[in-house]
Amino acid sequence: MNKPMENGFSVAMKLVAGKWKIDILCALSGAPRRFGRLRHSIPDISEKMLAQQLREMETDGLVKRQAYPGLPAKVVYSLTEAGAALCAGAEGLCRWSERFQVRAEA
Numbered sequence: 001m002n003k004p005m006e007n008g009f010s011v012a013m014k015l016v017a018g019k020w021k022i023d024i025l026c027a028l029s030g031a032p033r034r035f036g037r038l039r040h041s042i043p044d045i046s047e048k049m050l051a052q053q054l055r056e057m058e059t060d061g062l063v064k065r066q067a068y069p070g071l072p073a074k075v076v077y078s079l080t081e082a083g084a085a086l087c088a089g090a091e092g093l094c095r096w097s098e099r100f101q102v103r104a105e106a
Contacts, residue, residue, distance in 0.1 A: 032078035
């Protein structure tokens with residue numbers, strides 16, 4: 001039996017599921033960043049969680065990891081074309097929430 005095709009919105013939501021992925025997308029939307037600077041731009045995330053979320057986002061094709069040789073090793077993260085497009089879509093949701101003052105119950 002064939003599995004029904006998921007709609008685009010469901011796929012996008014699965015890609016950003018998790019507490020920090022939207023924050024990471026927003027942090028990388030301005031410019032590529034090294035791990036430490038990215039970590040400082042999202043104060044409440046742990047290093048372990050940031051590394052895990054970045055790996056998942058890299059696997060999903062949203063984030064590009066560029067390693068440069070040297071000591072210490074330099075690693076820069078940036079959005080892929082798909083990640084930048086998804087970030088633009090997320091901005092629309094943010095504007096909707098601000099306009100209608102919708103807040104999630106914690």
